[in-house]
């Protein structure tokens with residue numbers, strides 16, 4: 001429990017702009033105790049945990065494990081249409097709940113990134129509704145397909161800048177992130193001099209500096225070496241909110257996700273639970289190939 005709880009405690013305290021001192025006063029403990037909890041060196045008693053959940057206005061599960069209620073409605077796309085030169089989305093309906101782990105699959109050019117851009121709010125729809133049941137400013141993190149990095153900064157400077165913009169900066173956070181993402185040795189290297197895989201790892205780091213209700217990842221592991229890919233999927237196990245990922249990393253897809261969407265012909269052609277796919281003795285790759293083939297194609 002320690003790692004997730006200590007991260008949650010630090011994140012929630014910073015979100016509420018409360019110092020360790022204030023938390024300590026409210027709980028009648030020393031500031032050192034709060035500091036130990038945040039470092040994962042000690043755990044509070046259950047009565048203190050309940051009091052902490054109360055102070056942050058979250059339920060105990062979320063404080064301990066970063067898990068949202070699976071029934072919480074986060075997002076609804078209703079009959080969304082989008083056309084560029086040609087129609088791309090032709091009535092997309094999609095609902096995302098708390099704790100969903102969704103893989104969004106579809107051929108190149110089927111409109112996956114277009115959906116992400118619409119959810120993010122960087123692209124308007126032609127028609128249809130986008131209903132967000134969270135504060136997009138605070139509770140949506142996106143790792144885009146193309147790295148959005150300031151090449152002239154050094155790696156650590158970039159983390160400091162992004163953490164400051166997101167109002168979660170502390171020396172400790174930057175130190176912890178460099179350690180966690182195994183980028184300490186590159187801290188003083190200019191972004192423009194990093195390898196492609198290191199840039200991708202940094203892009204992931206920047207998109208999870210603060211926790212969020214919904215994390216969207218667009219082809220996150222493209223350009224990563226095997227070690228970084230393993231690191232990425234292991235790291236994802238510790239993400240508490242809902243995750244929507246565009247990926248064709250079929251080696252991992254069966255393990256991490258609980259729901260798979262297939263975007264085809266401009267609509268969500270299939271929306272299936274991974275449990276159901278597996279209960280039919282299929283891997284997700286087999287399922288994807290079966291349903292994404294063109295009409296009449298024999299496989």
Ligand SMILES: Nc1ncnc2c1ncn2[C@@H]1O[C@H](COP(=O)(O)OP(=O)(O)OP(=O)(O)O)[C@@H](O)[C@H]1O
Pocket residue numbers: 084085088106107108109110111112113114115
């Ligand atoms: N800004 C734009 N202007 C014109 N056409 C666009 C624009 N953005 C996307 N498109 C077109 O819309 C279609 C869907 O693009 P999108 O990037 O959403 O697909 P995708 O499923 O994410 O593809 P990939 O798997 O190759 O990343 C493509 O044909 C693309 O050329």
